[in-house]
Amino acid sequence: MSKNTHTQVQEHTVAIAGRGGQGVVLATTLLARAAFKKGLYVAQLQSYGAEVRGGAVVAYVVLSKQPIENPYPENYDLVIALHEAGVARRRNEILSSKAIIADEDLVKPIPKDNVIQVKIVKSGTPNMVALGIITAFIPAITEELRKEISKLWNAEENLRSFDTGVRIGFELLGKHTKLKDVAESLTKLVSS
Amino acid sequence: MRVEFLSGNEAVAKAALDSGLKFYAGYPITPSSEVMHYLARELPKNGGMFIQSEDELAAINMVVGAALAGVKSMTATSGPGFSLMQEGLGYAVMVEAPIVVVNVMRAGPGTGQATKAAQGDVMQARWGRHGDQVVVVLAPSSPQEAYDLTVKAFEIAWGLRVPVVVLSDEFVGHGREVVEMPDKVKEPEPGWGSEDYSKPPFGSDDPRKPPPLPPLGEGYDLLITGSTHDEWGYRDVHSFETHFKLVKRLKEKVLGNIEKVFMYEYFGDDEADILIVAYGSMSRPARTAVRRLRATGFSAGLLKLKTLWPMNYDVLRSYVKDARVVIVPELNLGQVVYDVRIVAGNGTVVVPINKVGGGVPIYACEIVEKAQKVWGEVLEEALQP
Amino acid sequence: MRCLRKHFSRKYLREEVLPTPFCPGCFNGVVMNAMFKAFEELGVERLKGYVFVSGIGCSSWIPSPHIKADTIHTLHGRAVAVATGVKLAKPNLNVIVIGGDGDLAAIGFNHLVHAARRNMDLLVILVNNLVYGMTRGQASPTTPEGMRTVTTPYGAYEPVMDVAELIARTNANYVARWCVVNFNQLKNSIKEALSKYSRGFRFIEVIAPCITYVVRYEGKTPGQKIKELMKVCRPNTETPYGRIGILKAEDKPGYLDRYFEYVKRATEGDKGE
Amino acid sequence: MSACSVEVDRNLCKGCGICVSVCPKNALELSPNIGPSGYRYPMLKGECIGCKTCTLYCPDFAITIVCNEGGGQG
Structure with missing residues (x-):
């Protein structure tokens, strides 16, 4: 029997929403593994259809300095939306998230001021660009993530897309002050 | 390790x-x-x-x-x-x-x-x-x-x-x-x-x-x-x-x-007014819910069942008997809630939260909202002349 | 007074369970004699290291509880699956499955045919009595067309399954079919399947019509049926029960041989990517 | 006198008559009496040549043949 006190639990979630075949699950797995190697507690979950390609996919990573209490957050700190199908699957959770970066071609315009729409899918391999954007919010895991990507079979191309994503991510951070809070809280996770 | x-x-x-x-x-x-x-x-x-x-x-x-x-x-x-x-x-x-x-x-x-x-x-x-x-x-x-x-x-x-x-x-x-x-x-x-x-x-x-x-x-x-x-x-x-x-x-x-x-864990206040009985994956949002309820002044606890069978009804009863409200969140239309009903006395309100399909979990906020709502109803009923 | 001498089969039997619960004249006992004679001729005096697995049905009672050895009496149809588990867990044991046509050819056919495909190292003896004897003689996949049973009161109309031929078309090593009256051939087959062909899947079908629901319904006594079968069941000829004789005899590597080859690949550098 | 004799375990015999019908010498018949198991049991009526076919076909492990010369047992 444990009698814990009311300590605040600091858990942050990064999600990718997309379509089967875009590599959403793989991207979140790499992100989780890289964060794990940097000493964080992580939980990586996903929701996908029975079909191998084409269905709606939402996958996310919960990051914390302590063991994860609850890997089922009601909303996310940061969402990268790669396809409308994924957004539709978890509409409530995604729309109540702190910051959403959505593909401007494949995701229908979302009229909310915390949504930023940019070219993601057309900038390279979609999941790698997404990972790059996320990394701009947690720069401390960039090297671990690059190591994980290097193990993939088409590492070179993937790394190129990843770097493109990192660039897009930093550009967005420079332009949109709303993203700063999110980046700050995520960065704090690995800083100390 | x-x-x-x-x-x-x-x-x-x-x-x-x-x-x-x-x-x-x-x-x-x-x-x-x-x-x-x-x-x-x-x-x-x-x-x-x-x-x-x-x-x-x-x-x-x-x-x-x-x-x-x-x-x-x-x-x-x-x-x-x-x-x-x-x-x-x-x-x-x-x-x-x-x-x-x-x-x-x-x-x-x-x-x-x-x-x-x-x-x-x-x-x-x-x-x-x-x-x-x-x-x-x-x-x-x-x-x-x-x-x-x-x-x-x-x-x-x-x-x-x-x-x-x-x-x-x-x-x-x-x-x-x-x-x-x-x-x-x-x-x-x-x-x-x-x-x-x-x-x-x-x-x-x-x-x-x-x-x-x-x-x-x-x-x-x-x-x-x-x-x-x-x-x-x-x-x-x-x-x-x-x-x-x-x-x-x-x-x-x-x-x-x-x-x-029979294995279980308890987290929260002793003799909690609001008890959540949960198991498997759904015991985790339940724990967050208990933490949030306690942070807002409620007396709450989580009984997490690791063994679902055979059920130790004595253990279950010992936790349920002190609670006014027992919430049972399950990703089904209500199964373990029957065990809770077996041991609950007349003074205890047993409320299931049921959700299944689509890979959608029961969120901590849903458990909190339900608990607060039922607690309010219980109080209101108690205050009636 | 001189003590009564004991029948040769009885050294392999649990004395305390005799007499058997089988009907008078039931051919199960003859199949047992053939099997025990085979053991005797192989010089096996005590069945240590042999595991007999059976399912549900009259012939599944042959090993359990009668044979003095490790016996597992399993669910209806699942004998081959349980036997596979035993054999793979303890490869040095000799695992023998005994079952009927309902058990092995109907509810358990999936396991039978896949064990044969795998060339699983088992000996399976199918005692084909042409009906479901234990449950009062309903039609089975091997019931001859036209035969009247409680579930085919106007005569069976479904085509018959030729189990031995089907198994012969798989990767099984050894397949034979004998009538219960081909006593020596049956005994020799069992001997062969435990010695010369001691690996892979070995399948022996024995035609042993149910004394109660086939033979008695034909108005015959067990003795008359034996005499009739002796005329019909000539080795290496076509009979109403299919071809009688050894249908296949090979000595290909069995499942375990292949598995251990596979393990070698796994332990000698193959990353399994 | 027959060179071999037939011994029947009357507790096991179920009187099915298989032994009678497989005997190549037609030397067996079922007894008029009922044995302890409730069935008629086989008796030697003619000459037993000790071929032991009956023991192989006896489904109840009840019949054995004993021959004087060599004391064979089966």
Whole structure:
């Protein structure tokens, strides 16, 4: 029997929403593994259809300095939306998230001021660009993530897309002050 | 201590290997297949046997055969496959074969939603077989517990010669988390370490002590049958006494050891006004809900059940009796809530939260809102003249 | 007074369970004699290291509880699956499955045919009595067309399953079919399947019509049926029960040989990617 | 006198008559009396040549043949 006190639990979630075949699950797995190697507690979950390609996919990573209490957050700190199908699957959770970066071609315009729409899918391999954007919010895991990507079979191309994503991510951070809070809280996770 | 980033399904497979698993038979089914994938790779390298069976009926019966031969054996499946295994599970109960069956629950009935988490197999795991029987059902809430409870499953199965079901779900099985594992697990021993092969293999004077299981091929001339049998295995399909004695012993063997079998955790205030009873994956948002309720001034607690069967109603009652409101969140239309209703007195309001399908969890905020709403109603009723 | 001498089969039997519960004249006993004679001629005096697995049905009671050895009496149809588990868990054991046509050819056919495909190292003896004897003579997959049973009161109309031919078309090593009256051939087959062809899947079908629901319904005594079968069941000829004789005899590597080859690949550098 | 004799375990015999019909010498018949198991049992009526066919076909392990010369047992 444990009698814990009311300590605040600091858990942050990064999600990718997309379509089967875009590599959403793989991207979140790499992100989780890289964060794990940097000493964080992580939980990586996903929701996908029975079909191998084409269905709606939402996958996310919960990051914390302590063991994860609850890997089922009601909303996310940061969402990268790669396809409308994924957004539709978890509409409530995604729309109540702190910051959403959505593909401007494949995701229908979302009229909310915390949504930023940019070219993601057309900038390279979609999941790698997404990972790059996320990394701009947690720069401390960039090297671990690059190591994980290097193990993939088409590492070179993937790394190129990843770097493109990192660039897009930093550009967005420079332009949109709303993203700063999110980046700050995520960065704090690995800083100390 | 080993620390790895594993899915719940991988954690189950690793725990089984660490517990001395040497035989796995299984049939592919979502969302349990990763258990099989892992063991297909590892068992042949570790002196074990792996076979992809023609169906789940074959899988469970092969596993029973291997267990009777004295080898640690396991199978894993999901909903429809688990239904097919029920007959074999009942047989395993009758011949007292120490097997471990992992069921990674998905949304049913029928084919349902193969890739979506659910907790709808609780009653099937408990009562899915014909006749009177008890199996042990454990429900992990995370990859960490998937590891810990699978180790425990082998310990109980071999300690009591009883089938143990590890009732995981898609969230736990496919979710990946950090898992801490000991460097070495003590291999589970038959009869918790004391076996006398001169004693009858199917009878025991002490109902708490399982009979010994001599391995096949050593000259014990074992007579094993799924029909009603006496303590030496001779079939008796007529007498009341033999049958009654046998089924009672099979039940008492497990219930008599309930302190070794029944596992739970409590988190929160002593004698909490609002109690949440949860298990498996849904015990985790429940814990967050309890923390939030307490932070806003409520007296709240979480009773997390790790063992779903046999249920220790005394333990359950001891927590439920002090609560005014008991919330039971489940990814089904209400199954464990019946246990809570059995022990709840008139002064306790039992409220289920049910949600299933689409891979949608019950969120902590939903539990909090429900608790606050019901608490408000209870207060209002109490204040009425 | 001189003590009564014991029948040769009885050294392999649990004395305390005799007489058997089989009907008077039931051919199960003859199949047992053939099997025990084979053991005797192989010099096996004590069946240590042999595991007999059976399912549900009259012929499944041949080993359990009668044979003095490790016996596992399993669920209806699942004997081959349980036997597979035993064999793979303890490869040095000799595992023999005995079952009927309902058990092995109907409810358990999936396991039978896949064990044959795998060339699983088992000896399976199918005692084909043409009906479901234990449950009062319902039609089975091997019931001859036209035969009246409780479930085919106007005569069976489904085509018959030729189990031995089907198994012969798989990867099984050894397949034979004998009538119960081909006593020596049956005995020799069992001997061969335990010695010369001691690996892979070995399948022996024995035609042994149910004394109660086939023979008595034909108005014959067991003795008359034996005489009739002796005329019909000539080795290496076509009979109403299919071709009688050894249908296949090979000595290909069995499942375990292949598995251990596979293990070698796994332990000698193959990463399994 | 027959060189071989037939011994029947009357507790096991179920009187099915298979031994009578498989005997190549037609030397067996079922007794007019009922044995302890409730069935008629086989008796030697003619000459037994010790071929032991009856023992192989006896489904109840009840019949054995004892021949004087060599003391064969089967």
